[in-house]
Amino acid sequence: MPSIYLDHSATTPVGEEILQAMLPFLSDRFGNASSIHQYGQEARAAVEHAREQVARVINARESEIIFVSGGTEADNLAILGSAAALKEKGNHIITSLIEHQAVIQTCEHLEKQGYEVTYLEPDQHGMTHPGQVEEAIRPETILITVMHSNNEIGTINPVGEIGKIVHEKNIRFHTDAVQSFGKLPIDVNVINVDLLSISAHKIYGPKGVGALYVHQGTAMAKVIHGGEHERNKRGGTENVAGIVALGKAAEISLNLMASEAQRLMLLQDKFWQEIRERIPDVSLNGHPDERIPGHLSVSFPGVEAESLLISLDLKGIAASSGSACASGSNAPSHVLAGLKLPLEKMKGTIRFSLGRTNTEDHIEYTAQVLQETIERLRALAPTA
Ligand SMILES: *Cc1c(COP(=O)(O)O)cnc(C)c1O
Helix, strand or coil: CCCEECECCCCCCCCHHHHHHHHHHHCCCCCCCCCCCHHHHHHHHHHHHHHHHHHHHCCCCHHHEEEECCHHHHHHHHHHHHHHHCCCCCCEEEEECCCCHHHHHHHHHHHHCCCEEEEECCCCCCCCCHHHHHHHCCCCEEEEECCCECCCCCEECCHHHHHHHHHHCCCEEEEECCCCCCCCCCCHHHHCCCEEEEEHHHCCCCCCCEEEEECCCCCCCCCCCCCCHHHHCCCCCCCHHHHHHHHHHHHHHHHHHHHHHHHHHHHHHHHHHHHHHHCCCCEEECCCCCECCCEEEEECCCCCHHHHHHHHHHCCEECECCCCCCCCCCCCCHHHHHCCCCHHHHHCEEEEECCCCCCHHHHHHHHHHHHHHHHHHHHHCCCC
8 A cells, every 4th residue: 555645734754864964963962052062062063053054044144043842832932922022012912813723822821911912814715914914903012923824724924015014013023934934935034024933843854843033133031941042042951953953954945945846836736636627526725826835725525524534544645634733623623714614614624735755646646545535425425
């Protein structure tokens, strides 16, 4: 049976070169990057090299990259660190209804602390528009956090235009770029963001390491206390091996960005064409053009996503319903609900996220399995 991984937005396999780059730091080169001796210096040099590699991808300065434990911590640090640093200025935050839970739940936490949060409703493609952000701004607005691209539906937001407005109003702007970093060109100076979240395991690095870009001069309160690490913005002994891996993953992503984007877009187009030709009554969620290369969120009304995923898994195909973080709970995804998708469509929505491991053969096989499986499942569900 083939083994076809179509869930790269949940996580990616660790790249061989990336694994090789990190391994020495789990054995011989075990030093603590804060130590004075040569072991420490070796670790420090490796961490600083990785900082340079990450910074280059988004045209940032090395000093603007703070290493953290992943995308979730980056989002928490950006939002909690800003809210605490700016609490004298105001208590209002603007975000969207379909952010990652790391943003939504952090905002909800702040609401309990007396902050006010506006959750903008995206359009039918899942896009948040600069005009909406502008209208929601109040004198007491201290932070705007809108994701660069959406993990469930793949829509890319007009972050540059939002940044322009936010910048003119002198308000702080954070974007969760976990799904975009290394896949789409980003220049932090052009899009006017102050804070940008990054995670290693979405770009063929290991889990448990990420980074937050913090624009020079951006005042931040600490969230993790316990040392002067990371320019006194995040306590804790650096995860040297993980950071080295993130650096390598960033470098490789930058090198492959243009060619992979083009290859994945072609694969995605072909896949969607195959699905449409073979299966009646299907629809694509998210924006038709402004989407992450290789990302397809498809609704198959009359089918339960869970049953479809299990059937696909039995045929060696790994996909997901909504985001990996939401699976296990039966509640409809807050992203699909935010799009106001009819219940029938919401229940039958599957995300395919293609990546470096995929080929045209995978697409052919999956389209064929989908056709057979959907036909069978729809026949079992007479209400469809
Ligand atoms: C995966 C993901 C995160 C969380 O990153 P972790 O490193 O898994 O904590 C945050 N935001 C988005 C958009 C993601 O896709």
